[in-house]
Amino acid sequence: MPDPRVEILRLAHSHDLPLPAYQTAGAAGFDLIAAVPADAPVEIPPGARAMIPTGLVLAIPPGYEGQVRPRSGLAARHGVTVLNSPGTVDSDYRGEVKVILVNLGDATFRVERGERIAQMVVAPVIQVGFATVETLGETDRGAGGFGSTGRR
Numbered sequence: 001m002p003d004p005r006v007e008i009l010r011l012a013h014s015h016d017l018p019l020p021a022y023q024t025a026g027a028a029g030f031d032l033i034a035a036v037p038a039d040a041p042v043e044i045p046p047g048a049r050a051m052i053p054t055g056l057v058l059a060i061p062p063g064y065e066g067q068v069r070p071r072s073g074l075a076a077r078h079g080v081t082v083l084n085s086p087g088t089v090d091s092d093y094r095g096e097v098k099v100i101l102v103n104l105g106d107a108t109f110r111v112e113r114g115e116r117i118a119q120m121v122v123a124p125v126i127q128v129g130f131a132t133v134e135t136l137g138e139t140d141r142g143a144g145g146f147g148s149t150g151r152r
């Protein structure tokens with residue numbers, strides 16, 4: 001089992017769903033699966049959003065985060081994406097991982113139990129120290145931004 005290891009607690013409503021798994025040898029993310037009731041799919045009308053349960057509680061190791069990202073197929077085919085992308089799952093979070101989907105398409109999107117709705121990329125993250133100062137070091141860019149480079 002490669003390190004770092006992510007511990008997974010499956011809640012009752014996801015016990016029969018597939019465990020997280022990378023689909024290919026080089027996959028950056030593993031899919032997150034909708035743990036909505038089989039007899040109660042969630043319908044997301046155009047312009048609306050919904051919080052979709054995954055039935056998973058993850059213990060992401062210290063020094064890492066879980067990023068909840070859209071699946072490009074859902075975005076391209078249906079205009080459905082992750083509203084807060086990339087969602088941030090903290091290493092100290094011990095609640096159920098949920099996915100906030102938004103439907104930017106023009107048809108109602110139905111989330112069925114077992115559907116792969118998003119993906120999670122586990123990535124290293126650092127915490128910084130903070131120091132308040134009176135002046136900051138000078139740079140070539142200075143305060144230029146928002147399209148300032150290459151302007152004639």
Ligand SMILES: O=c1ccn([C@H]2C[C@H](O)[C@@H](COP(=O)(O)OP(=O)(O)OP(=O)(O)O)O2)c(=O)[nH]1
Nearest residue numbers: 068084087088089090091093096097098099100
């Ligand atoms: O797409 C997401 C985003 C967040 N979370 C969970 C895990 C994360 O650790 C926690 C808090 O997320 P965030 O910091 O983005 O939300 P907040 O609005 O700042 O809430 P809080 O005050 O709890 O930090 O919610 C999810 O399950 N899915």
Ligand SMILES: [Mg+2]
Nearest residue numbers: 088089090093
């Ligand atoms: Mg927060």
